[in-house]
Amino acid sequence: MIDNQWKIPWEFVERIEEIRRVIRSINASITHIFREGNCVADSLVNEVVESQETKCYYLFQELPSITRKHLNMDKSQIPNIRMKTRKISTQ
Structure with missing residues (x-):
């Protein structure tokens, strides 16, 4: 837009x-940017949407664990990869 x-x-x-x-x-x-490249922001948005309340975080330790995980992965420059898999029929 x-x-x-x-x-x-x-x-x-x-x-x-x-x-x-x-x-x-x-x-x-x-x-x-794909969602995988923006995991920290995406996890924070999900936290607010699920709780339906305003959140303020002042310390790293206050962040939700999933957000801390994504932030640490970003700091470590660990790539987040999108993979598309094919379903195999077992008929």
């Missing part, structure tokens, strides 16, 4: 326009 590749739903038009203004003002760019 930000790069005009998708139609913007009317309820997001103002927010998207504000994001575009900020991006232009700081001369930033946006690129796509």
Whole structure:
């Protein structure tokens, strides 16, 4: 939506326009990344969605264990690989 590749739903038009203004003002760019490359953010979002409450973490130890795991993997530069497997029929 930000790069005009998708139609913007009317309820997001103002927010998207504000994001575009900020991006232009700081001369930033946006690129796509698969979920596997963004595990830390994805795990934090899942935590908030599941709990339905606002969360603030100030220390590494306060983070959910799965988020700490992903963060440590990122720091260690361990790749997260997407694999597609084929189902084998046993008939």
